[in-house]
Amino acid sequence: MSPSETFREVMAGVCTPVSVITALDGGRPHGTTVSAFASLSMAPPMVLVSLDRGSDLLAVVRATGRFGVNVLSRSQHALASAFARKGADKFDGVPWTLDCGVPRIEGAPGWLACEVTRLVPGGDHVVAMGTVVEAETRPADPLTYHSRTFGTHTPLPAR
Numbered sequence: 122m123s124p125s126e127t128f129r130e131v132m133a134g135v136c137t138p139v140s141v142i143t144a145l146d147g148g149r150p151h152g153t154t155v156s157a158f159a160s161l162s163m164a165p166p167m168v169l170v171s172l173d174r175g176s177d178l179l180a181v182v183r184a185t186g187r188f189g190v191n192v193l194s195r196s197q198h199a200l201a202s203a204f205a206r207k208g209a210d211k212f213d214g215v216p217w218t219l220d221c222g223v224p225r226i227e228g229a230p231g232w233l234a235c236e237v238t239r240l241v242p243g244g245d246h247v248v249a250m251g252t253v254v255e256a257e258t259r260p261a262d263p264l265t266y267h268s269r270t271f272g273t274h275t276p277l278p279a280r
Contacts, residue, residue: 136267140231141204142170143189143217143224144181150212150224151178154205156266157246158190166253168233171246177209179247182237188251189223192231194261195273200226201264202271221255230261 122130137156144151157171168190172179182188193201204211216227221234235251242248262273 133268136265136272139193139198139201139264139266139271140170141191141193141200141226141229142172142178142182143191143226144178144185144187145219145223146181146184150217151181152191152204152211152224152226153178154201158192161250166256167238167250168235168253169248169250171243171248174242174245174247179249182249183240185222186237187222188235188237188249189220189225190231190233190235191226191229192233193264194228194230195264195271196261197228197264198271230259230263232257 138158139154139156140158141152142155153172153176155170155172159169161167161169170188170190172182200215212224217224218227219225220232223234225232232255233253234255235253237249238252239250240247241250265272265274
């Protein structure tokens, strides 16, 4: 296996959260599914998300300086698949509201509205660092991605 193929296999073995990153272009919502999303700082609260260099969403994030993070639950795996594909109709039939200037998907248990702090090139992606300006959460089993499949977290038995 080449180093690139080995890297791809190593990363497939890393369990990641699944989120839909959103932005608003005029009145039109944009969104894409990502698994490269993480907390960056607690003071101030910041996150980072990796977006494909050629994505329409990245162009909107650059232009508006804002993005939303909709952290998905295990029951939203079909939504994750729908937002992972290409196309302008991803929001068709998806209930959403405008919150802090970005689309918020109804039912997502985790919500962050962010202002872009910095965009950092990284290979074929750009890392968007954002300061959290609004956050909300409710209990739900998380949607995760591991070994190229969706799943959820299973707690270990107490010792």
